[in-house]
Amino acid sequence: MRLIGTLKKEYDIQLILKSPMHISSGTRQGGYNAILRTSSGPIVPASAIKGKARDNFSKLVQSKCESKSGNKYCTCPVCSIFGGTGYQPARIIIEDFLFVKQDNADVPISIRPNVAIDRYRKVAKDQALVFNEVLSKGVFHGRVQVYFTPETIQFEKELKLSFKMIEAIGTGKSRGLGFVHVEVKDIE
Numbered sequence: 001m002r003l004i005g006t007l008k009k010e011y012d013i014q015l016i017l018k019s020p021m022h023i024s025s026g027t028r029q030g031g032y033n034a035i036l037r038t039s040s041g042p043i044v045p046a047s048a049i050k051g052k053a054r055d056n057f058s059k060l061v062q063s064k065c066e067s068k069s070g071n072k073y074c075t076c077p078v079c080s081i082f083g084g085t086g087y088q089p090a091r092i093i094i095e096d097f098l099f100v101k102q103d104n105a106d107v108p109i110s111i112r113p114n115v116a117i118d119r120y121r122k123v124a125k126d127q128a129l130v131f132n133e134v135l136s137k138g139v140f141h142g143r144v145q146v147y148f149t150p151e152t153i154q155f156e157k158e159l160k161l162s163f164k165m166i167e168a169i170g171t172g173k174s175r176g177l178g179f180v181h182v183e184v185k186d187i188e
């Protein structure tokens with residue numbers, strides 16, 4: 001990575017839940033689908049944030065991305081910041097977002113039944129009542145670092161907006177789950 005001429009910026013980002021959220025850990029415990037968590041509490045994985053921000057940023061800058069046409073080193077703003085195919089590095093570092101614990105308060109987790117619907121027949125599957133853990137409310141917090149270049153710094157506003165535009169995280173959006181409000185602050 002060329003460091004001369006790069007401009008490092010750091011942002012403090014909060015995801016404020018507007019609805020209950022379910023980010024599956026892919027594991028079942030006690031008969032329900034558990035949410036993703038570490039020993040310190042629920043998390044939103046960096047990969048989920050990065051994927052949404054990249055999609056939003058692509059829409060905002062409408063770059064002529066050449067990565068799909070076999071160009072291994074695309075210089076569009078999206079690939080320059082989020083990384084491209086092959087060995088093209090990302091110039092954005094996103095950490096997992098951690099749940100902000102309130103003093104003396106338990107993490108507000110509840111269990112929700114959800115009837116699995118057969119996608120093709122639009123009817124409830126037999127024996128298909130599943131139970132999901134959901135996080136009822138709260139705030140997640142994480143930091144994002146970007147190593148801008150003289151070319152990409154002109155898209156800083158769009159990059160910050162691409163995080164603010166994230167409206168839902170996790171699964172169950174059609175059932176009203178995962179809606180968030182995002183705040184982005186510069187760290188000086």
Ligand SMILES: [Zn+2]
Binds near residue numbers: 078
């Ligand atoms: Zn590209």
